[in-house]
Every structure is written in structure tokens, then in C-alpha cells.
Amino acid sequence: MANRKARPTLSPEICKGCGRCIDACAHHCIAAGTHVNPATGLVPVTLDLERCSACGLCLEACPEPYGLLPEGDEAAAEPTGQKRPPAVEDQPDTRVALPALRPLVVKGTYASAIGALLAGCRHFFGYPITPSTEGAELMAKLLPELDGHFVQAVSEVAAINMMYGCGGAGLRSLTFTSSPGFSLMLEGLSYMVGAEVPAVVVNVMRGGPGLGNIGPEQSDVKLACRGLGHGNTHAIVLAPATTQEMLDLTMLAFDLAFRYRNPVVVLADGYLGQMTGKVTLPDELVRPGLPGWAVHGDREHRPNLVSSIQLSEADLEAHNLRLIAKYERMARSEQRAELYEAADADVLLLACNTPARLAKGAVRALREAGVRAGLFRPVTLWPFPIDALRPLLRPGLRVVTVEASHGQIEDELRLALSHAGIAPPPLAHVRRYGGVLPKEEEIVSRVLGGPERGVA
Amino acid sequence: MTVFYERFERHDHATGLKAHSTHYCPGCGHGLVHKYLAEAVEQLGVQDRTVAVSPVGCAVFLHYYLDVGNTQAAHGRAPAVAIGHKLANPDAIVVSYQGDGDLASIGLAEIVQAAQLGLPLTVVFVNNAIYGMTGGQMAPTTLPGQKTATSPHGRDRTMGAPLRMAEMIAGIDGAVYVERVALYDAKQRVKAQKAIRRALETQVAGRGFAFVEVLSECPLHLGLTPQQAEAWVRESMTPVFPLGLKKDAKVEAWPAWRPPSFDPQRLASVVGASTEAVPRFASGFPRTAFGPDVGIKFAGAGGDGAQTAGLLVARAAINEGFDATHIPSYGPESRGGTSYADVRLAETEVRSPAVPSPHLLVAFNAPSLARFGPAVLPGGVIVYDSSLVPERPPGLEHARIVPVPCSRIAHDLGRTAVKNVVALGALQAAASLFPDQSWLTAVRQALADKPALLPINEQAFAAGAEAIRRVEEVVA
Numbered sequence: 063m064a065n066r067k068a069r070p071t072l073s074p075e076i077c078k079g080c081g082r083c084i085d086a087c088a089h090h091c092i093a094a095g096t097h098v099n100p101a102t103g104l105v106p107v108t109l110d111l112e113r114c115s116a117c118g119l120c121l122e123a124c125p126e127p128y129g130l131l132p133e134g135d136e137a138a139a140e141p142t143g144q145k146r147p148p149a150v151e152d153q154p155d156t157r158v159a160l161p162a163l164r165p166l167v168v169k170g171t172y173a174s175a176i177g178a179l180l181a182g183c184r185h186f187f188g189y190p191i192t193p194s195t196e197g198a199e200l201m202a203k204l205l206p207e208l209d210g211h212f213v214q215a216v217s218e219v220a221a222i223n224m225m226y227g228c229g230g231a232g233l234r235s236l237t238f239t240s241s242p243g244f245s246l247m248l249e250g251l252s253y254m255v256g257a258e259v260p261a262v263v264v265n266v267m268r269g270g271p272g273l274g275n276i277g278p279e280q281s282d283v284k285l286a287c288r289g290l291g292h293g294n295t296h297a298i299v300l301a302p303a304t305t306q307e308m309l310d311l312t313m314l315a316f317d318l319a320f321r322y323r324n325p326v327v328v329l330a331d332g333y334l335g336q337m338t339g340k341v342t343l344p345d346e347l348v349r350p351g352l353p354g355w356a357v358h359g360d361r362e363h364r365p366n367l368v369s370s371i372q373l374s375e376a377d378l379e380a381h382n383l384r385l386i387a388k389y390e391r392m393a394r395s396e397q398r399a400e401l402y403e404a405a406d407a408d409v410l411l412l413a414c415n416t417p418a419r420l421a422k423g424a425v426r427a428l429r430e431a432g433v434r435a436g437l438f439r440p441v442t443l444w445p446f447p448i449d450a451l452r453p454l455l456r457p458g459l460r461v462v463t464v465e466a467s468h469g470q471i472e473d474e475l476r477l478a479l480s481h482a483g484i485a486p487p488p489l490a491h492v493r494r495y496g497g498v499l500p501k502e503e504e505i506v507s508r509v510l511g512g513p514e515r516g517v518a
Numbered sequence: 519m520t521v522f523y524e525r526f527e528r529h530d531h532a533t534g535l536k537a538h539s540t541h542y543c544p545g546c547g548h549g550l551v552h553k554y555l556a557e558a559v560e561q562l563g564v565q566d567r568t569v570a571v572s573p574v575g576c577a578v579f580l581h582y583y584l585d586v587g588n589t590q591a592a593h594g595r596a597p598a599v600a601i602g603h604k605l606a607n608p609d610a611i612v613v614s615y616q617g618d619g620d621l622a623s624i625g626l627a628e629i630v631q632a633a634q635l636g637l638p639l640t641v642v643f644v645n646n647a648i649y650g651m652t653g654g655q656m657a658p659t660t661l662p663g664q665k666t667a668t669s670p671h672g673r674d675r676t677m678g679a680p681l682r683m684a685e686m687i688a689g690i691d692g693a694v695y696v697e698r699v700a701l702y703d704a705k706q707r708v709k710a711q712k713a714i715r716r717a718l719e720t721q722v723a724g725r726g727f728a729f730v731e732v733l734s735e736c737p738l739h740l741g742l743t744p745q746q747a748e749a750w751v752r753e754s755m756t757p758v759f760p761l762g763l764k765k766d767a768k769v770e771a772w773p774a775w776r777p778p779s780f781d782p783q784r785l786a787s788v789v790g791a792s793t794e795a796v797p798r799f800a801s802g803f804p805r806t807a808f809g810p811d812v813g814i815k816f817a818g819a820g821g822d823g824a825q826t827a828g829l830l831v832a833r834a835a836i837n838e839g840f841d842a843t844h845i846p847s848y849g850p851e852s853r854g855g856t857s858y859a860d861v862r863l864a865e866t867e868v869r870s871p872a873v874p875s876p877h878l879l880v881a882f883n884a885p886s887l888a889r890f891g892p893a894v895l896p897g898g899v900i901v902y903d904s905s906l907v908p909e910r911p912p913g914l915e916h917a918r919i920v921p922v923p924c925s926r927i928a929h930d931l932g933r934t935a936v937k938n939v940v941a942l943g944a945l946q947a948a949a950s951l952f953p954d955q956s957w958l959t960a961v962r963q964a965l966a967d968k969p970a971l972l973p974i975n976e977q978a979f980a981a982g983a984e985a986i987r988r989v990e991e992v993v994a
Contacts, residue, residue, distance in 0.1 A: 075535055078544035080737075080744040086704045101535060104544065119704050122711070125549025127522040127556070127583060128538040160782045163791040167833045167842075176789045184778035185605060207788045209776040211605040215598065216631035223595035223628070227571070227602020230589045231610070235602070253592045305843070337871055338829060338844040340836040343791055349780040357587040359603065359610020361566035367528070367581050369572075369590035374530070416871065423869035502870050 068132030069116045070109065074099050076129045077106035083130055086123035089113040150362040153351035155182065155320075166341045170308040170334040171197030171238060173341045174264050175204070177312030180343070182350035183234040183262070184210030187224035189217055189243060192276045193332045194266035197238035218243040222250030222263075229259040229325075230368035232356025234316050236261075240268045240332075241282050251325055252291025255385070256370025258355075260319035264312065264328040266335035267415075269497040277497015278332030280415060283470035286327045287444040294382055296389045298396055299327045299443040301414040305339030311441070313344070320353065322392055329443065331466065333416040333499065392445055399447035400439040403429065404454055407436030409509050412475060413464035414440050417500055421464045424505035435509060443471070446478035455487055462509055463491040464500050490514075521556035521565055522583055529582040541579055545744025547701045547734025548577055551644055551714070554707075555613065556584060558715035562722055564611045569603045571596045573625075575617035576650040594625020597632035600639050608775040611721055613640045619649045622658040622681050629687070633729065636692025638721040638772055641729045642714060643683060646736040647755060654739030659683075661758055666739070680758050684731040688764035694726035696764040700733040700756065702748035709761075724771035733759055796963075799953040800838045803865040806877070806949060807897050810865040813873035814945075816938075817858035817890050818882025818903075823938030826964070827880065828859030830942060834952050834960040835863045843871040858886065863951070878949055879917075880941045882924070887911055891919075901944050903937065920948050922985045928978060936978035943982025954979070 070083075077099075084092045084107060091114045095105040124130035160180075168176070175197045178186075186201040198214075205212045215221035221237050228235040239247060244265045254261060267282050269275040286299045298318050300311040308330060315326040352358060357366045372378035400418075403425050404410060413421040418439040428435035438454065438461075440447050463472040472491055479486050492500045492508045508514070529536040542549045559568050565586055572580035574593035581588035587610070591599040600614040614632070621629050621643050632639060648666055649655040655668040658681040663672040688696040695717060699710040710732055717728035733755050735747035742750055779785070786793070803810060814831060816824035828844045835842035845860045860873035879894050881887035881902040894900055894917045904910075904921030922944040928937035939961065946957060961975050 073538070076539050078542075080545040082545070082550075082744065082748075085745075085748075086707075122553075122707055123550075123704065125542065125546065125553065126540055127549070127553060158780060158782050161786060161793045163786055163793055164795055165836060166789070166791055167829070167836050179785060179789065182780065185602075187602065204788050208779045208785065210778045213601065213605065213635070216627045219595070220598040220628050220631060223592060223598035224602040224605075226591070226595075227589065227599035227604075228606040229602070230599070231569075231603050231606030233606040235606075249592060250595070257590070333845055333871065336846055338832055339868070339871075340841060343786075347780065347782055347785055357569055357589050357603070359567050359569045359587055359607045359612065364566050364585070364587050367588045367590070369581060369588070371578060371590055419868070420870045420872070426869065499872065501872075501874060 067116050067118050068121065068134070069111055069114050070120050070130040071133050072106065072109050072130055073128060074106040075101040076126050077104070078102070078126065079105040079107055080125065081107060082123040082125065083107060083120040086119040088117070088119070089115060092120060149365070150354040152354045155351045156349045157346040158349055159346055160343065163343045166343065167338060168305065168341055169196060169336055169338045170305050170330060171266065172200050173305045173308040174238070174312040174328065174330070175200045175236075176341070177309035178234075178236040178262065178316065179204065179208065180309075180347045181234065181313040181316035182348035183236045183316060184208060185228045185233055185235040186210070186212045186237065187215050187221040187228070187235060188237040188239065189215050189221050191240045191243045193268060193335045194238040194240045194264065197264065197335070201236070218246035219249065222247040225261040226250055226254055226257070226259050229254065229261040230257065230356070231358050232352045232363075234260070234262070234320070234350055236264065238264045238266065240266045241270050241279075242273065244282055244285060248285065248289065248291040251297070252293050252295055253370050254325045255290060255295040255297060256293060257368045258323040259325070259368060260323055261325045262312065262315040262319055262328065263325060264330065266330045266332060268332050269495070275497045276332060278416060278466060278499055279495065279497060280331060280417070280465050280467040280470060282329065283443055283467060283474065286329050287474055294385065296392070296444060297325045297327050298322070298392055298445070299329055301329050301441060301443050302334060303415055303418045303439060305334070305337060306341050308334060309341050316348070318396065322388060323355070324388070329415070331415045332497070396442055397445050397447040397449050398441035399450040400441055401450065402437040402439070404436035404438055406434055407454070408434045408458065409460045409462060410436050410438050410454060411462050411464050411505065411509070412438045412440070412471070414443060414471065417464050417466055420500055420502050421505055423502040424509070427502060427506050428509055431506070431510070433509060443474055446474050448478040448482050451478070452482065452484065455484060460488045460490065462505070463489065464505055465491070466494050466499050468493060468495065521560045521585055523585045526582045529579070540583060542576065543738045545735055545737035545747055546576070547646060547732065548644060550701050550707065550710070551642060551732050551734065552580065552583055554711045554714045555615070555642060557711065558718045559586065561715060562718055564718070564722060567609055568611045568613065571600045571603065571612065571614045573616040573620040575620050577615055577617060577644065578651070580615055594620050594623070595628055596620065597625065597628040597639070597641065601632060601635065601637060604637050604639055611640070611718065613642060613718070615642045616644070617650065618643070618645045618647065618657045618659040619652070622683050630690065633687045633690040633693045633727050636694070636727045638724050638726050639728070640717045640721045641727070642717070643729065643731045644734045645683070645731050645759065646734040647680075648736050648739045650736050650739060659759075661754055682759060684729065684759070684764045687729045692727050693729055693765060694767045694769050695720045695728040698731040698733065698759060698761050698764060700751055700761055701735065702752045706761070725769055726772065731759070733761070796837045796959060798838050799955040799959070803840055804863070804951040806951070808877040811869070812863040812878070812951070813876045814861040814863070814878040814880070815858060815873050815876040815890055816861070816880045817856070817886035820857045822857065822882040823935065824857050824859045824880070824882060827938040827942055828861045830957070830960045830964060831861050831863070831951070833963060834956045837959055838952060838956055840865055841868045843868045845871055856886070858890070878945060880945055881907075882937070882941070883907065891917070899945075899948050901941055901948060903941070918948070920944065920986060920989055922982060922989070924982065927981045927985060931974055931977055931981065933974050936975055939975050939978040940982035940985070943979035944986045947983035947986035954983070
């Protein structure tokens with residue numbers, strides 16, 4: 063169509079009367095109109111083509127794709143009833159057997175990075191922030207060896223948007239961040255949820271608020287579970303407690319992200335990021351396919367769109383309803399929890415991440431002291447594993463939440479109980495802040511009736 | 519018009535005239551820029567490969583019109599999104615289409631980084647000196663004295679001067695092709711067409727980052743007719759934003775990217791996973807007085823090797839089929855500050871990985887001994903570097919306290935850095951955790967890349983054990 067030497071034709075109802083074509087015509091064939099077009103309320107130009115040399119300059123001047131058209135092309139403006147190509151099929155993932163490998167002895171961020179590689183992730187976008195940086199450093203080292211891509215973004219804001227592009231193209235991408243960086247990623251996460259773009263964010267939480275410190279805190283539970291940017295957002299939030307789970311749950315996170323077309327957050331704490339432990343490798347790695355919805359930059363996927371804008375209120379409400387239905391599917395199908403000595407417990411400790419390990423130690427100590435204690439460890443913080451908790455809630459049970467935050471996990475418990483219509487059992491808690499984790503003895507003492515720690 | 523959708527289905531569900539009409543106001547430049555972009559895509563034959571990243575602002579609905587892969591980005595972030603697309607599929611031709619509020623204000627960091635990385639991307643930047651979609655507020659590109667909704671008395675000195683993006687981007691090494699064009703007459707429009715095509719060609723040829731700034735009209739918010747707006751761009755904008763080529767660097771094309779590898783052998787090798795089983799030497803979990811869960815703390819100054827020693831213990835335990843954890847804790851500086859390592863060994867599963875009260879303490883200096891010695895559990899063992907702590911400290915009678923001149927032994931061996939392995943040998947001799955071979959296997963694994971250091975580490979381990987035996991003899 064470009065530089066076509068052709069005489070123009072005009073669709074008066076498309077013309078907005080801007081008049082750029084008037085000046086473009088050396089032969090003065092085009093004039094400003096004088097009559098309001100009843101269909102548009104605008105005043106289209108008028109053509110008088112007696113002196114037209116078919117130079118085509120007016121065509122180049124018209125900003126409307128279907129305004130001035132070369133003679134003979136008018137039909138293009140008429141609907142031909144041609145449908146868009148059908149949605150392309152998903153290319154499924156394949157699983158490739160790994161040789162039997164001896165366990166690795168690695169730190170948590172490394173385990174998570176290796177889990178991402180095993181899950182088929184070959185793209186990392188991130189910004190260095192303690193105590194998550196070693197994971198990014200390992201990806202920077204390993205990805206080039208696998209012909210993958212590592213980009214150190216200008217900020218966490220840029221990093222999450224690179225992930226939006228990569229995930230929108232249908233590929234698996236990872237970032238490591240820590241609390242202040244996670245705050246910056248929330249905008250991007252909202253867009254991802256809205257546009258249904260999968261990605262995995264590993265947040266190695268540190269002490270806050272503000273710059274805080276680099277010690278372990280569970281400071282971002284409320285952000286991950288309730289505050290993923292603006293709008294009605296949710297994402298599955300996985301809470302590992304061991305180095306092994308840093309790998310396992312990162313792998314799972316990719317599966318879930320692509321199953322639901324939604325970002326997944328792996329919430330670890332500073333201890334888990336830094337802690338070295340034993341990691342058994344899986345039997346298979348994932349060679350990812352390509353989802354049919356992807357905007358991949360090829361012929362098959364050309365009709366696709368990744369977007370979160372819905373101008374009409376009705377459309378946006380319908381989109382929200384679809385997302386909410388998806389959240390409900392997640393909530394039904396993806397609850398995960400670990401129970402330890404919980405079946406006969408009179409006191410149930412509720413904890414996740416590293417505090418769950420400390421609580422597990424406390425359960426042992428309490429059992430030795432004759433107290434029937436147990437541990438309920440949410441592995442998914444959202445959705446909260448209420449289905450696993452419900453059968454444990456018999457009369458007389460006390461629940462003690464052990465956490466390194468100001469009740470952010472207890473709030474998830476309270477909300478889950480409320481949504482499930484369950485009257486809360488007697489609740490108590492052990493809370494520490496600022497990079498201090500609840501100590502095992504502290505938990506034991508609190509269960510045995512010790513005072514709550516207050517401001518000294 | 520193959521690169522425009524035949525019907526604009528996304529434009530209000532193609533209701534009525536919207537099926538073929540854009541949402542732009544009369545006289546707006548965006549429609550022309552869309553058209554020139556569509557033409558370039560068509561002429562270069564890259565419609566199937568093209569991904570258009572649309573901004574926030576009036577061009578947010580680019581995906582209503584352009585029949586290519588479409589992604590809509592957050593305000594200012596389109597270049598970052600474009601980088602994600604390009605690296606996901608280097609064959610894709612990725613266009614970041616942005617306005618001046620988007621690119622020159624909220625998205626400054628993203629555009630600068632994209633230009634700095636220099637990946638083959640095409641940025642089309644529409645500069646109309648005002649925020650259009652939000653209703654005529656001041657942009658970074660607003661002219662001095664120009665009245666807008668947020669500069670109602672005219673842009674003055676306190677609001678800064680207009681930002682010349684093309685010149686700024688041209689100053690960044692990664693940018694290959696940068697030009698500023700306009701739309702106000704037929705001649706300028708031809709130049710604009712050519713520049714947009716060249717910016718796309720630059721990417722198709724894999725040469726690098728290309729940036730076209732288009733001076734454009736926003737008659738609505740300028741309060742002008744379309745013709746007046748054209749004159750305003752010509753007369754008022756071009757003196758501030760000079761038109762023309764800003765950069766056309768001669769560069770080699772980027773090399774082709776190889777597709778990512780999912781080869782299991784390669785991945786295993788890259789992550790350092792071995793198929794070789796590690797030999798086991800222990801007959802069971804260490805039989806100490808401490809039960810099935812042993813807590814060890816190594817404490818010293820940064821550089822003392824406390825972390826390495828802790829990792830070696832954890833590795834030895836895991837090699838033997840047990841569970842173990844190691845957590846480092848560093849002082850404010852990684853060198854010269856305090857550094858201590860908490861290690862837990864468990865027969866089946868480590869519960870609390872922290873070791874506030876260790877069974878075994880290795881202290882490399884006096885402050886570490888003073889700080890952690892009292893926390894050692896009754897019946898525990900304290901090994902300390904007696905080369906640096908000459909006086910046996912009082913008040914640690916609850917534990918078995920073993921002075922070992924780790925630094926001196928290491929120094930005599932010719933390498934002070936192995937004092938941590940001397941301490942491990944001593945710890946082993948004092949606490950009988952694992953057979954010597956378990957330790958030496960862990961040391962060998964850790965030194966897989968530096969085999970030359972193996973003999974001195976083995977000597978250090980033996981010397982540490984020997985030192986304990988000498989101490990024991992003295993005590994006996």
C-alpha cells in the first residue's frame with residue numbers, strides 16, 4: 063500500500079476532517095468539507111479528482127488506515143466475513159530423564175536456581191539485593207552455559223517487566239528478589255495477573271519496614287497473599303522450609319504458573335536463602351513447550367494479545383469474574399500443607415519457612431515434656447490450606463502461630479477460618495521481628511504458658 | 519492493507535464505524551505513525567515475526583489496529599517488556615511504541631537501559647510535547663512557556679527545560695540508529711516513513727538498537743486546529759527538537775543466538791551434579807553424648823575459614839547419608855568482621871537449623887570464645903585456637919575445653935589459610951564424629967577444582983588430630 067501511485071477514494075464516515083491531505087495535494091483536488099457527517103458528527107473533506115495525477119501523496123497523509131484508500135482498494139474497508147485464524151494449540155512440555163545423580167550440597171538460593179533450570183527456565187531477569195543475590199549470581203554463571211539469557215535489569219521494576227515480555231512470549235522466566243525489591247515488583251505483578259502472564263518470583267524475605275536489614279523476616283506475607291499490586295489479584299504463594307523445598311517448590315512454581323497462566327511467588331526467608339543443605343535431584347527435567355496463547359513473534363501466534371486493559375466496564379467485570387473463577391480453582395486444587403504430630407495434638411503450632419523448623423524442634427521438646435503438641439505448616443500460604451486444617455480443629459485445641467512478622471501469617475489463618483465459616487479456636491502467638499527468629503525455647507515456653515514477648 | 523486488521527475487532531467489539539476507524543482525534547499524529555510502521559512491517563516482510571509492545575497513553579490501543587503479535591505494557595515499561603520478548607525469541611521483530619510521557623518521564627530508566635544493552639529492538643517515540651490521554655498535562659518535552667493543565671501559567675524555569683530524547687539516546691553506546699522526524703508536511707512525512715522503515719531494518723539485520731523520535735501533533739490539547747498544530751510543530755517544536763539523523767553507527771550485526779539447551783547431561787554437568795556415588799565410611803550416625811541432633815558452631819573473624827569448615831562438616835554428614843544444614847552469619851564486613859557458621863547434623867532430619875547453644879564450638883579468636891563459649895551445652899566440647907588465645911579463659915568448666923594452636927600449626931605447614939582444616943582435625947579427634955576418610959572425602963570434593971591444595975589440607979587435618987592427641991596425653 064505504501065507510496066501507491068493511485069487515485070484516492072474516501073469513506074466519508076471514516077474521515078475526521080483533519081485536512082492533512084488537503085495540503086498534500088499539489089493539484090488542490092481536496093477541500094475542507096462544509097457538511098457535518100451525520101454518522102460521526104465530524105466534517106469530512108471532499109474530493110474533486112478531475113485534476114488528480116494519482117501521485118499518492120494524499121494517501122500517505124491520511125492518518126486513518128481506512129480513510130483515503132487507493133482506488134480499487136475500497137473493498138478492504140468492507141467486512142469480508144473473514145475470521146481470525148483459530149487459536150493455535152499448545153505445544154506440550156516434555157519430560158526428559160536425568161541420570162541418577164547424587165545429592166547436591168548447596169545453599170537455598172542455589173537450590174532454587176537449579177530447580178528453575180530443571181523446570182525449563184532459561185531466562186533470568188533480576189536486580190541484585192541481599193540476601194537473594196547468590197541465586198542471581200549462579201544464574202549469571204550457568205545460563206550462558208545452557209544458551210539461556212541473564213539480564214541484570216536497571217531496577218526491579220524493569221526486571222519484572224522483562225519477565226512480563228518473556229512470559230508473554232510463552233517462556234519461563236525467574237527472578238530472585240528480597241523484600242524492598244518485591245515491593246517494586248508489585249506493579250508488574252498486577253499487570254501479569256491482569257494479562258495472565260506466568261512467571262516465578264522468588265522473594266527471599268528480609269527485615270523491614272524500609273531498608274530494614276538483611277536478617278530473616280516473614281515480612282511480605284501480606285504483600286504476597288493480599289497485596290499483589292492494584293486490582294483483584296491473587297497468586298499462588300509457596301513457602302519452602304528446607305533447601306530441598308527451595309528446589310522442589312521452585313519447580314512446582316513453574317508448573318503452576320503455566321497451568322494457571324498466572325505468576326507464582328515463592329516466599330523464602332533470609333535463612334533459607336543462605337542455608338546450605340542436602341538437595342536430592344529429580345528424575346526428570348522439563349523441556350518446555352509453547353502455549354497457544356503466547357505472543358511469540360511467529361506466524362502461528364500472530365493473532366495473540368497480551369494485555370490487561372479492558373476499556374468497557376462490562377468487559378472488565380467479565381474479565382475479573384474469569385480471574386476470580388480461576389482463583390477459586392486454585393484455592394480448591396492447590397492447597398498444600400505438611401502436618402507433623404498433628405493428629406492428636408492439643409496444641410497446634412502453625413508456622414512456615416524457617417520458623418516451621420524451629421517450631422518442629424519445639425514440638426519434639428514439648429512432646430518430651432509430655433505436651434501433645436503438633437505442627438501445621440502451610441506450604442501454600444495462598445491458598446491457605448484450610449482443608450487440611452479443618453479436621454484438626456477439635457474442641458479444646460489451641461493454635462499457636464509462630465512467625466517472624468507482626469501477625470501476617472496469623473491474619474491469613476484468621477481470614478481462612480472466617481471464609482470457611484469456622485469459629486476460631488483459642489489463638490496465641492510467638493512473634494519476632496527485625497531479623498530475629500522465634501527460638502525453640504521461646505516457643506516451648508509460650509506453649510507452656512509463658513508470657514508473650516512485649517516491648518521491654 | 520495487510521498489516522492492519524481487516525476489522526478492528528478489539529475496538530469496542532468493532533461496533534459500527536469503530537470496525538474501521540481509529541480512536542484518535544482529528545489531526546493526531548499517531549495514526550500516521552501507525553500507518554508508516556505498518557508499511558515498514560509489510561515492506562520488510564516481517565508481519566508474522568513482529569511483536570508490537572504498546573505503551574500507556576493514547577497509543578495504548580495499538581493492538582486494536584496492527585495485525586501482528588501484540589503486548590500491552592505498563593506505563594514506561596515497554597522497552598523492558600520488549601527486551602523480554604526479544605530474548606524469548608530472538609527471531610521476533612520487537613517494536614516498542616511509546617509516547618513522551620511514557621518514554622521521557624516514567625520510563626526513563628527503561629529506555630536508557632534498552633539503549634545501553636543495545637539489543638536489536640526498534641523504538642518508535644511519538645513526541646507531541648504534552649500528555650494526551652490523561653488530558654493535556656505537562657510532559658518532559660513540553661516547551662518553555664507552553665501552557666498545559668499542570669503548567670497553567672506556562673512552563674517556567676522551576677519545571678525544567680524540555681528533554682531532548684533523540685540526542686540523549688544517541689549519546690548511549692548501544693544505540694545504533696537514531697533519527698528525529700516530523701509529520702507536518704509531505705516532505706517530512708516521507709522522511710518519517712523512511713526513518714521508521716530504517717529503524718525496523720536495523721533490527722531485521724540484527725544490527726542493534728534503533729530509535730525514531732517523531733514530532734507529532736496533538737491539536738486537541740494544544741487548543742489548535744489540525745493545520746495550526748502542524749504549524750506549531752514546525753515553528754515552535756523544531757527549534758527545540760532539531761530534526762535529522764542523530765546517529766548511524768557502523769556496527770557488526772549481533773551473532774545469532776543459539777537455542778537454549780535442555781540436554782540432561784549438559785544440565786547435570788553445569789550444575790555440578792555427579793553420577794558417581796560418594797563412598798560411605800561411617801557405620802552410623804555419630805555416637806556422641808548429644809543424641810540424634812548435633813549442633814556445631816564455628817566462630818572467628820572473616821577470613822578465618824569458619825564458613826568453609828562448617829560446609830565441610832555438613833558435606834561430610836550428607837555424604838554419609840545423614841541430614842545437615844549450614845547457615846552463615848557475617849559481621850558488618852565480610853573481611854575482618856565476625857563470621858560464624860551454624861551447623862546442624864541430624865540422623866534423619868534437621869529441625870532447628872540455628873545453633874544458639876552448640877554441642878561443639880570451634881573458636882578462632884578470643885572474642886568468639888568469649889561470646890559463644892558460655893553458650894556451649896554442658897558436656898559439650900570447645901576447640902579454640904590457642905595460638906591467638908594464649909590464656910585459657912575462665913568460666914567454661916561446663917564443657918571440655920581443648921586448646922589447639924591451629925594458626926601456628928598451619929603456619930608451620932606453610933599455609934596459614936588451612937588453620938580451619940587443622941581445627942576440623944582437632945574437632946574430629948576430640949568428638950569422633952565421622953571416620954577420617956569421611957572428612958577427607960569432603961575435603962577432596964571441596965577442592966575438586968584445586969587438587970594442588972589437597973596434600974596440605976590432608977596434612978593440616980592430620981596435624982590437628984595429632985595436636986589433640988598430644989593435649990590428651992598431657993591431660994592424662
